[in-house]
Amino acid sequence: MSKALKKLIVEELVTDYRDKKNFVLVNFKGIDAQQTNVLKRDLSDKNINSRVVKNSLAAIAFEEIGISGLGKMLELPTVVATNEDDPVELAKTLKGYSEEISGFDIVGGCVDGELMSIEDIGTLASIPSREVVLTQIVFAINAPAVQLANVFNATANNLCQVLRAIKEKKSEV
Numbered sequence: 454m455s456k457a458l459k460k461l462i463v464e465e466l467v468t469d470y471r472d473k474k475n476f477v478l479v480n481f482k483g484i485d486a487q488q489t490n491v492l493k494r495d496l497s498d499k500n501i502n503s504r505v506v507k508n509s510l511a512a513i514a515f516e517e518i519g520i521s522g523l524g525k526m527l528e529l530p531t532v533v534a535t536n537e538d539d540p541v542e543l544a545k546t547l548k549g550y551s552e553e554i555s556g557f558d559i560v561g562g563c564v565d566g567e568l569m570s571i572e573d574i575g576t577l578a579s580i581p582s583r584e585v586v587l588t589q590i591v592f593a594i595n596a597p598a599v600q601l602a603n604v605f606n607a608t609a610n611n612l613c614q615v616l617r618a619i620k621e622k623k624s625e626v
Contacts, residue, residue, distance in 0.1 A: 466514035483556035
């Protein structure tokens with residue numbers, strides 16, 4: 454590969470990765486073409502961009518955008534997976550594939566400029582999705598209001614029962 458071509462590839466990688474916040478690096482040694490195609494399609498459906506990179510050129514690109522630590526994680530044939538908004542979804546999806554596909558191994562990553570180890574990616578993948586967390590927050594905020602409404606209802610019911618008992622007692626006399 455000529456120096457001019459390498460320079461163009463690095464420039465393209467820099468352009469693609471400069472505005473990204475979430476990266477996960479995955480080794481994919483021994484995966485056949487059919488699995489690769491299915492994987493790329495599934496990732497694309499989940500708005501996850503994936504690209505097979507030449508390690509030396511990716512390392513140069515990562516250094517140019519200020520995350521040179523990622524370049525040091527590159528060893529075997531590598532896929533760089535990125536998404537725009539949800540690092541948890543990225544980590545969950547790739548961790549799921551790494552458990553299903555032999556040879557598809559997470560190496561590490563970077564979230565919001567912070568390098569992540571394999572263990573960090575695993576921890577990130579264990580966090581509930583954004584939708585689940587938002588639902589939990591809404592229920593937590595709503596719970597006191599529901600409990601207060603139940604207390605008022607119970608108080609009103611108790612008052613009605615007491616008044617009914619008094620009425621029945623007076624009607625007996």
